[in-house]
Amino acid sequence: MAVLHAWRAARVTPLGELNAPPRMTAVALRLAVQVVLVWSLWRGLYAQTGTTAGLSRDQAVTYAVLAVLASRLRELDQYAGRDTVLQHMHFGTIVYWYLRPLPPQRYYALRAAGEQLYGLAWALTGYVICLAAGVVEPPASAAAAGVFVVSMLLGQWVLYYVMLVLDQLCFWTVRNTAAMLILMFAQNLLSGVYAPLWFFPDWFVTMSAFLPFQATLSVPLSLYVGRIPLSDAGFQLSVQAAWVVVLALFTRLLWRRAARRVISQGG
């Protein structure tokens, strides 16, 4: 039975999307345009330059296009489903999360897993097309590919916790849309979605090494394009794993405090 409810909760997002074909068309269109734009931008930027910051043109283009595809994994129109913590707090429907025999944290995790798997389908499709069209380079070796997959998995795990912390904030500050936007920007910038972190000055790279954001995207993609050598992969993977553990404990604490807050305020 537990499997059943897990399956049900996980498929809420894909099902909602499938029920809204215009939204899916929009996603496809947006993804295609974004890939073309990013691809041409980075080729354009490299027109006058050879290798910079240890990244060749092809590495940079591959990195940038993969970043676009990877950000698809968890970048849906989450508000459309009215199932974000922010909206539940706003509409007062968060009470139902605490009214069911399914713990809110598990429901949230299942929903997120479904969303990420659904996003993965998009990202994989995009990847295959891009690979066939020669937009991205294949991984340097089978070993690099393997390490990349593990690292990406850990990265998504970290990303899940980062997004969870953002959502959990809503339990305390209902009116934090602007703050959320800024944090989203920080996540995108510091994880290397906008530009590979390698381009930034040393102090910036050092700073982000102490933050969880780069573990979500920069590390796996750098492993893919070979900017992080395989010899360094073990260390990077363990840093990612460490973030998973730290954030897991932290978000657990926040869930407990959130529950206490709902219980004391009544949602």
Added chain:
Amino acid sequence: MGQLSVAIEVRGLSRTFHTTVRRPGFTGAVRSLVNPERVAKHAVSDITFDVAAGELLALLGPNGAGKSTTIKILTGILTPTSGEARVAGVVPYRERERNARNVGAVFGQRTQLWWDLPVRESFAILRDIYEVPKAEHAARLKEFDDILELSSFWDTRVRHLSLGQRVRSDLAAALLHDPPVVFLDEPTIGMDVVVKEQVREFLRHQVEQRGRTVLLTTHDMTEVERLAERVVLVNHGRLMLDGSLDEIRRKFGSTWQVRATLADPHAEVVPPPGTALLRHAGAQVVFGPAGPAALTVQQALKAVIERFEVTDIALDEADLEDVMRAAYAHAGEI
């Protein structure tokens, strides 16, 4: 379910909230930012009542009286500051998940359905969350559909439902796991007469045929009259009255008037005991209730006819709305 004769037990329940007061003006806003001032608000204080299994109880009171807070405590969402509560033998705020399987709830217009999915998908999710066997689920859905006519719209996405359709779906969603105890916080708010009647019929059916215990809050007095055998009246977080509708009427609804036209306009008029003469102009007289042993409107009618020779008689009885208005006003004075 069922074996317990008392489904809901509330003993000395209290709940205090602490809120920050906003100081007026710009400097006030800045001061509140730096040094917020906290005040305590007693949403519920020392409430005690029982609801028997298979009973429908209406929890009444003006806005902000503490009804929703009480329901939230009984559903396990809120913890009380002091006092005890048991729902189907479970202390809701201590064993939230166990309690969740025993209760269903609808909070007014707040929907628990998934906005982007067809209604039936929401039902399916809930079925799996509450681990309801498939056959049982189908049978129950069929039963609900017969009264609530869900099948006409259950393949529509929730975002496209009308309010009436959504509330009916929410009602079904809350009862799909066969909870012995149901909490409904203003379920029919903003709905049209036809849908309201449908919902009432559904609730009556659930109480009478399925033996569910229902705790209902509403501002719709017609609903109370049609559904509730017993009411609990709260105001300012305190319990004002616990009894039948008749008791409430007797206590607060003594606003009837009996108008009579006497056969003899010059007769001396001495009002029957328990009534008072409110007006006397020629043959026209109006009596109202008076004294601690005030008559009910039926008794007064009988007494007037027995005592006087009347050519015409009429009565005005306060309806439940008036009774409640009097009751709330009375409660407010305490």
Added chain:
Amino acid sequence: MSWKALRIVWRVTALNFRAQMEYRTEFLLMIAIGAIWQVSVIVFATVLLSRFAGMGGWDSSDVLLIPATRMLAHGLFVLFLGRMHWAGRQIQEGRIDIYLMRPMPVHRQVQLAFFPTNAIGDLTVAAGLMVGALSRSDLDWTTGRVTYLVAAVLGGMLLEAALFTVVASASLRFPAADMWGRWLEELLGTFGSYPLNVLPRAVGGFLTYGLPLAFVAYFPAAVLTGHGHSTGVPYWVAAASPLLGLLAYLAARMLWRWSLRHYSGING
């Protein structure tokens, strides 16, 4: 707008500002996060530009003028007209129905929905970047150039407002169109800061005629720095960017008004 209307706008704005302060955690959080945001933006804008010196045949001091113009225009947009970005949300929540019943233009009510605390951060960063760009610039800043720059910033603000107004108008009919607003912001943020001649012609054309973000900062900066003849469009088109922003905004407002007249409510 009459004096009276202006006074109402001012009073509501003051109230909104106070309302922002009411939410203690949120307000303090915004200030804290604002600092991170400012550093990030400056790093992002300057680092990339210096890394790819000479991109598109531009000096890096000239290139800097593009993000400076774009960000200043964006900051002003957020401060004065930015709530258009949230119109979709307000439509979905049924606020428009309430606005329609009040004796004040709906557009103004949308703008007065809340005070954009974040605009303070945006404008601070943008102003800093502009000062930096101007101090590094080798150009002769004549009155004419300065006037044109001011006009370009205002035109950029209006053009961005026009784009979001179009999305908002679409949201009146299709609430889901709101999603495009977020993409629009992303595109403006990502591609608004480069000399677009580094892109292939077709892509540049798309960003000129399809989604006219080239007019926000790239064309005006090109005209100012003497690259006006190599933008891929006739010189006068590039030079007319500020005017185009104004015209686009007026047209968008007309579209908004038309859409409001045909607004039929959401969810029946």
